Amino acid sequence: MYVAVKGGEQAIDNAHRLLAEERRGNPEQQEISVAQISGQLALAVDRVMAEGSLYDRELAALAIKQARGDMIEAIFLLRAYRTTLPRFGYSEPLRSDRMQVRRRVSATFKDLPGGQLLGPTFDYTHRLLDMTLLDDGEPSAQPAAERVGESSDGPLPRVVDLLNDEGLIETETPADERDVGDLTRESLTFPAGRDLRLQNLARADEGFLLGLGYSTQRGYGNNHPFAGEIRMGEVAVEFVPEELGFPIEIGEITVTECQMINQFQGSEQAPPQFTRGYGLVFGQSERKAMSMALVDRALRASELGEEAENPAQDEEFVLYHSDNVQATGFVEHLKLPHYVDFQSELTVLRRLRADFETASGPVPEAAE
Amino acid sequence: MNAPTSAKSLAMPAETKSAETKPAEAKPRQEAGYNYAYLDEQTKRSIRRALLKAVAIPGYQVPFGSREMPMPYGWGTGGVQVTASVLGPDDTLKVIDQGADDTTNAVSIRRFFAKTAGVKTTTRTEEASVIQTRHRIPETPLKAGQIVVFQVPIPEPLRWLEASEAETRKMHALEEYGVMHVKLYEDVARFGRISVAYDYPVKVDGRYIMRPSPIPKFDNPKLDRSPALMLFGAGREQRIYAVPPYTEVRSLDFEDHPFEVESWPRCCALCGAKDSFLDEIIVDDQGGRQFVCSDTDYCEARRAAGHRGPA
Numbered sequence: 001m002y003v004a005v006k007g008g009e010q011a012i013d014n015a016h017r018l019l020a021e022e023r024r025g026n027p028e029q030q031e032i033s034v035a036q037i038s039g040q041l042a043l044a045v046d047r048v049m050a051e052g053s054l055y056d057r058e059l060a061a062l063a064i065k066q067a068r069g070d071m072i073e074a075i076f077l078l079r080a081y082r083t084t085l086p087r088f089g090y091s092e093p094l095r096s097d098r099m100q101v102r103r104r105v106s107a108t109f110k111d112l113p114g115g116q117l118l119g120p121t122f123d124y125t126h127r128l129l130d131m132t133l134l135d136d137g138e139p140s141a142q143p144a145a146e147r148v149g150e151s152s153d154g155p156l157p158r159v160v161d162l163l164n165d166e167g168l169i170e171t172e173t174p175a176d177e178r179d180v181g182d183l184t185r186e187s188l189t190f191p192a193g194r195d196l197r198l199q200n201l202a203r204a205d206e207g208f209l210l211g212l213g214y215s216t217q218r219g220y221g222n223n224h225p226f227a228g229e230i231r232m233g234e235v236a237v238e239f240v241p242e243e244l245g246f247p248i249e250i251g252e253i254t255v256t257e258c259q260m261i262n263q264f265q266g267s268e269q270a271p272p273q274f275t276r277g278y279g280l281v282f283g284q285s286e287r288k289a290m291s292m293a294l295v296d297r298a299l300r301a302s303e304l305g306e307e308a309e310n311p312a313q314d315e316e317f318v319l320y321h322s323d324n325v326q327a328t329g330f331v332e333h334l335k336l337p338h339y340v341d342f343q344s345e346l347t348v349l350r351r352l353r354a355d356f357e358t359a360s361g362p363v364p365e366a367a368e
Numbered sequence: 369m370n371a372p373t374s375a376k377s378l379a380m381p382a383e384t385k386s387a388e389t390k391p392a393e394a395k396p397r398q399e400a401g402y403n404y405a406y407l408d409e410q411t412k413r414s415i416r417r418a419l420l421k422a423v424a425i426p427g428y429q430v431p432f433g434s435r436e437m438p439m440p441y442g443w444g445t446g447g448v449q450v451t452a453s454v455l456g457p458d459d460t461l462k463v464i465d466q467g468a469d470d471t472t473n474a475v476s477i478r479r480f481f482a483k484t485a486g487v488k489t490t491t492r493t494e495e496a497s498v499i500q501t502r503h504r505i506p507e508t509p510l511k512a513g514q515i516v517v518f519q520v521p522i523p524e525p526l527r528w529l530e531a532s533e534a535e536t537r538k539m540h541a542l543e544e545y546g547v548m549h550v551k552l553y554e555d556v557a558r559f560g561r562i563s564v565a566y567d568y569p570v571k572v573d574g575r576y577i578m579r580p581s582p583i584p585k586f587d588n589p590k591l592d593r594s595p596a597l598m599l600f601g602a603g604r605e606q607r608i609y610a611v612p613p614y615t616e617v618r619s620l621d622f623e624d625h626p627f628e629v630e631s632w633p634r635c636c637a638l639c640g641a642k643d644s645f646l647d648e649i650i651v652d653d654q655g656g657r658q659f660v661c662s663d664t665d666y667c668e669a670r671r672a673a674g675h676r677g678p679a
Contacts, residue, residue, distance in 0.1 A: 351561070
C-alpha cells in the first residue's frame with residue numbers, strides 16, 4: 001500500500017554527509033590546501049573569480065575545493081557570497097594603459113613600441129603530456145625561467161591608441177553622462193547600454209562566449225576581427241573616499257584585456273574606419289577576453305547600422321543566456337518534482353486521446 | 369474590505385521588529401554572520417518597493433534587482449527573495465512544493481528561513497501567515513491576512529508567443545493580447561478544447577494577462593477574489609507581480625468553450641477527498657495506480673478527522 005512519502009529531511013542530511021565524504025576523497029591521500037589550489041590551479045581560480053564577479057583568490061580557491069572542482073558550482077558559491085557583501089562605492093576607471101604588463105601581443109603589427117612580450121603562455125607549447133609531472137617532481141628538462149625582463153618596465157602604449165592618432169579607428173567615447181549601470185543591482189532592461197553589456201559579458205560563461213564568438217567567425221555575424229592587442233598584467237584599483245576627495249590606491253588586480261579591431265565599411269554618417277570590440281576579464285584568460293571582444297563587437301551591430309540577424313548580434317539572446325549560474329539553475333531545476341504539472345498534462349492528454357478515439361476509432365496500441 | 373490589512377503587513381519592515389525584541393519562545397536560533405532573513409535591509413527595502421508597486425498594479429510585472437541567492441536559479445530564488453522581504457520575526461512560515469511540505473526543495477527552503485530568520489515554521493495551512501509555494505495553492509481555503517508567495521520560473525505569459533522581452537512589454541502596455549486568444553482558439557480548432565493544463569493564463573482585474581506560475585488550472589479559481597495576498601517572484605527573470613486580496617482573476621476562455629478544471633473519476637485513496645487535486649502514484653510494476661491528495665496537509669488533516677479512503 002502507498003504511504004505518503006516522508007523523510008525528505010533525513011534524506012537531505014544523508015545526501016550531504018555523503019557529499020562531504022566524496023569531496024574529501026581517499027583519506028589516505030593528503031588533503032589539498034586552498035593555498036595549493038590558488039597557486040597551482042591558478043587559471044581555475046581566475047575563471048571562478050571572473051565569472052563569480054569577485055576578486056578574491058583565497059575565496060575562489062576555497063569555492064573550487066568545496067565544489068570538488070566543479071567550476072560552475074564554485075562560481076555559484078562565490079556569487080552567493082558576493083551578494084551578501086555591502087557595496088561602499090565605485091572605483092575609479094581602471095587604467096589599463098598603465099598596466100604592469102606581463103604579457104602583451106599584437107597580431108596587427110610585427111613590432112611596436114614596447115615590443116611583443118610573450119609571458120607565461122600555453123601558446124607554442126606542444127600539447128604532449130609531461131610524464132615527469134606524474135611523480136610529484138619538478139620537470140627536470142626545463143631550467144628555471146630567466147626572470148629578467150619578466151614584465152614591462154613602464155607603461156606600454158596601447159595599439160589602438162596608436163591607430164587612433166591617425167583617425168583610422170573610431171574614438172571611444174562614453175555614451176552619455178549617466179552612471180555606469182550594474183546588473184547585479186538592477187534588473188536588465190532592453191536595449192541595454194554597452195556598459196551593461198560589457199558587465200554581462202565579463203561575468204558570462206566562458207564556454208558560451210567562446211561558442212558565440214566562434215559563430216561570428218564562421219559567418220553568423222562576421223565582423224572581420226584582428227586581435228589588435230591582448231595584454232595581461234597588474235593594474236591598480238583606485239578609489240575616492242568621500243572624506244578625502246582624491247583617489248587612493250586600494251589594491252592591485254590581474255586582468256586580461258583584449259582590443260579587437262574590426263573592419264567597417266562606413267555609413268552615411270561615418271567614414272570607413274576600424275571599429276572596436278572590447279574584452280576585459282579578471283585574471284589570466286585570453287580565451288574569454290578574446291571571445292568577449294568578438295561578441296561585444298557583434299552586439300554593436302544595430303548601433304553601427306549593420307543587419308543584426310544572428311544569435312551573437314541579438315542583445316536579448318546573448319545577455320539573457322550568458323550567465324551560467326542562471327542557466328545551470330534553470331536547466332537543473334528540471335530534476336525538481338513536477339508531479340502536479342505532469343498530472344495535469346496526463347489528465348488533458350487522456351481527454352484528448354478519448355476525443356480522438358471517439359472521432360476515429362480505437363488508437364493502435366503501438367502509439368501508447 | 370480587507371485589502372488594507374494585508375497591504376499593511378506587507379509594508380511593515382522587518383527591521384522595525386528587530387531580532388532582539390522577538391519573544392524567546394521555542395523558535396530556531398538565527399544563523400550568525402548573516403542579516404535577518406539573509407538579504408541586507410537595503411535590498412529588502414528595494415524588493416518591498418517593487419512589491420508595493422506590484423500590489424498597486426495587479427498583474428503587472430515589476431522589474432526588480434534580483435540578487436544571487438544561495439540556492440540555484442529556477443529553484444525558487446524569486447519566491448525566497450519575496451519571502452525574505454515580507455517575513456517578520458512573528459510570522460509563521462509554511463513551504464510547499466507540489467502541494468507537499470516534505471518534498472526536498474520545500475524542506476530545503478523551510479530550513480533556510482528557520483536558519484537565517486529563526487522564524488517559526490508549520491505545515492498547517494491555517495496556522496501559516498506566509499506560505500511559499502511551488503506549483504500549488506493549498507486546498508484549505510485561505511484567509512485574510514495570509515500571504516502566498518509563488519515561485520515563478522517564467523513570468524511572461526506571452527513568452528512562447530513572442531520571444532523578445534522588449535516586444536512583450538510593449539504588448540502589455542498596449543493591451544495587445546490578440547495573439548493569446550488566437551493561440552487558445554487554435555487549440556480549440558485542433559483539439560476541440562483548450563489544451564493548456566497548467567500555468568493557464570489569467571486576466572487580472574480586467575487589465576493584465578498574467579501567468580499564475582505553473583499551478584495546475586485546477587487551482588486557478590482559488591486566485592479569484594481570494595482574501596489572501598498573492599505575491600509572485602521570478603528571480604532569474606527579475607520580475608515581481610501580485611494579485612491583491614479580493615481581486616478578480618479570470619481564466620481566459622471563450623463563451624462556447626468555458627474554462628474548466630481537471631476532475632478525477634475517483635477520490636483520494638488515503639482520505640477519500642473528492643474535491644482535491646490528486647497525484648497519480650504507480651504502486652507496483654504491473655502499472656497499478658493509486659490517486660492521492662497532492663496537498664499533504666489537507667490529506668493528513670482529513671485523516672486525523674476520521675476520513676478514510678478506499679486504500
